[in-house]
Amino acid sequence: MRLNSLATSLLSLFLVTALSACNEEKVADKEKKVYQVPVETTLVDNRTITNTYRTTAVLEAKAESKVTNKVTGMINKILVEEGMSITKGQILAEIDSENYLLELERTTIDVDSAVAEFNRSRPIDGEQLISVKDLEKLEFLVKTRKNQQKVAAIQVRDSKVRAPIAGVIALRVVKEGNMTANVGSEMFTIVALDTLQGVVYLPESEMNNVHVGQQAYLNFPANAKELPATVDLISPIIDTESGTFKVTLKVNNDNHVLKPGMFAKVSLTLDVHDNAQIVPQKALLVTDTETSLFVIQDNKAKKVTVVTGFEQDGFVEILTPLNALEPVVIVGQQGLKIDSAVKIIGEEETQKKNVELTTTNNAVKENADKQATQD
Template sequence: MELKRLAPWACLLVLTACGQPPAAQDTPQTEDEPAVASIPVETQPVMQDSVSEYYHTTAVLEAPEAAEVVSRVTGIIGAIEVEEGDQVKAGQRLASIDARRYQLNLAKAQAELDVIEQELHRLNAIANKQLVSQETLAKLKYRREAALAERDLAQLQVHYSKITAPIDGIIAKRLVKNGNMATEYTPLFQVVQQHPLHGILHLPEQELSKVHPGQHAQLQLSGVDETIQAKILRIAPTVDPDTGTVKITLLVDNSAHRLKAGMFSRTRLRFDTHDNTLVLPRIAVIRQDLGHSVFVIHDGKASSRSVELGYSDGDRVEILSGLALGEQVVVRGHHQLRDDATVEVIESLQLAAKR
């Protein structure tokens, strides 16, 4: 009886199952996968060149010789013969002081000397005749020496009335005007020597073993387009106890007279040079916690490579290990890379446009 009741429901279930759509397949439908985009990069081969180690500091240009010209006599400035910026030679006249009073003193001293010498000549002529005592003759000789000194002093004052340059150089300052009253030791001019110049820098004592006279340096100055070459002239024999530095004097060529004493320069002092070494642009190197790395391109793929750096020279660095000559290294676009990334090597202008 129970089987008769369940039979209609079993038939209904079978019919319902037969009308359903087929079950989903275990294997999903395949769709076209998007291609992996290539990352644009710019590369440069590892090259061989010379790289130097530099110490970067600052230096001030100084004149090796400078002199303040002062008046040695008192008087009115009668003529000024040079102006600021003029080149002068040692002994060249710069100005003159009214010397008429000194010339009169010279004439007077010369006249007194002439009288004494005439008297001395007369007494010497009769001394052999025992008509003049030796004491009188000795006193007259002393008077002649004093008169001679007075004449030389008057002559020196006339000479000092002509103001001359004590050294070769350039007139840095003119401190008086025509008609001014000058007294003894009144400053009149400043003369400085501008060729060559000295560059003064101070080097930490721990770097002292790396420098020696004749070593080369390069100077960059505001207003001067090109790099100025210099070399170490001398090294101070003592260390400043207050700063722990050593004074270094550079010899700076200024034959073109474009540099001026007092100029401030950025200076690179070359310590050492490695020739025929592997070099890369600095921008190719990625700083990491444990060192440095670069991305090397091979068969269109990027791979990270740890490198050991040596000397740094401007925008170039020395590679001591990790790379071989000629390997292509990413110099731009490496910050987007990872190991095994697909890359497209393009020119720098194209890379800039894509960015």
Template sequence: MNAQTSQNKTDFTSNKFKLAIFGTLLSTVLLLNGCGQAGASKAEGAEAEKVAEKVIPIPVEVGMVKKGSISSNYTTTAVLEAKEEAFVVGRASGIIEQIMVEEGDYVEKGQILAKLEPERYELNLRRAQADMTGIEKELAKINKVYNQKLVSDDTYDKITAQYESAKATLALAKLDLKEATIVAPISGYIAERNAKVGNLTESFQRERMFYIVQQKELYGIVHLPEKELSKVHKNQKARLTVTALNDAEINAFVERVSPVIDSKTGTFKVTLRVPNDDGKLMAGMFTQVSLNYNTHDNATLLPRKAMLAMDDKVNVFVVDEKGIAKKIAIKTGYQEGNFVEVLDGLLGNETVVITGHQNLKDNATVDIVNG
């Protein structure tokens, strides 16, 4: 029994030792695994810090500040009108025998436009000439005997009056014959032709036969608010944008300024002189008018899209040579087209952000995508 007991104790001690060694090995393995995980976590943290420190440039588009001229303008609209126009009517009555021009033709002052049948007026002229000849002979006889006091003053006065009447009748007959030929009262283009061969034209009806417009120089009529009266003067420049000519820009000048204010509208009338030497403009064209009040030369011009309202100020982001966008507050002046005058804050040679600056922060790194 004692030997068996001793053997059991020996086996128990051996097993306990094995368990202790296994536990030690297991603890060592777990400790090594824990150290490995801790090392990996530290490496990952360092890498994340490096990624966080890396700056990602913000893509933007930029424009250039430049020097140039800029103006203060008042913008309105106007419809071009012919400076000279004439509605031609038949001053004599008769059948239209011949028409010499068509719509679109250019005619000079005095050029024949149409002719009426002249026979009636030719006969009236011949009759008046015959009457005039008879009266002249009678007056010649009376003059001879009147000087000798052989004819009374009353008879002499009647013959003299008849002579004056015959002379007037002859002049009217000549005028009627002349007016049977319709001529252009001004030089210009035939805008309308209402006359037709065979039609009867009655002088008392004053029917419009032709409409002539002179378009070498046109007028643009604008009505401005009364507060602008002190800013407008004769020969002041204006710029017209003509929609019908693909928004072509035409120079114009103030021809005259009305001295009165329309009490109903609170405006005054300004007439613009519009040169048309090349003949591209036509009466009736619609135009956008920019009346030039003043011009600043050698001004610092900023692209309008670069302006950004922040903190009750007008700001721009200026990009330096390192690609850093810095916010700068500016003071603006005139605005015209796509540019704004900068009175303070810029020198005139900066590169500014024009797209992508809405959410940009001061001193941000940017990537210029438009070169």
């Protein structure tokens, strides 16, 4: 009986020991098989980043004039066509001036007659030929007739329609041989192409970051060109509905490549930060309550809540101090949790390159030191 009890006890002990060993092996195997989340990383870069405001604008002529007729009549000649460059004062069209020339001749005769009568009525050798009152009337008549003569001369002058500004004929409304409409009817439109302008509207928060003469760039999809522009005017008024203010950009167009009405994409640099912490924008995890990213410490993911600054070309400035030696996760962070084990894709190749680079740098430094010693 004692032998049976002892055998039973030994058997139980053996089974317990065996089961414990199996459990330990399973736990060890489980620990060995901890899943590592594959991620891609990059290191924090320190460089210059700019705050660039991007918007669109439509070009318009800074100087534009709608030429109208000041007198009426038959249009005898049209001397310009659309697209022609003209100078200030150049004759654009001629209106029949026969009636106006006759009126000028009539008023000239009236002036000569009034002047002759006034001269005959002036005192001779101190003798007053007519009353002072009548002499004053004759003097006033001379002035009135001369004013009428000037008006007639102006009508003769205005029968030749002239350009009030230099530029290009953008539109011709009238035709040769037709009668002009009422005085003040549009005949031509002239635009000055040497300098064009684009109007943009910036948010109120950028008011202190914009100044006259500031550099901007305009990109034109129509001809795939990017041209510089400068801030010419800044409105001092904030639109209460949109919270924006008006900024006028000046564009040099001496070669007349650009045309009014062209669509442009505007890039205006508002501020520059030097030596800023820069990471790819895709590294960020943005929610309603916070912006964060994951860094790698001892092959584990650590979540860092960050404050961001400027954004430029797919990169973002991080205002929260980061460790430059801790890799930042840029791919795979959606599958990470705090303290998740990670496997950095391409880490071995990166380490190899770093070792090669360090070796090369050391060799270069050693050679430089030897050279300095020899010198």
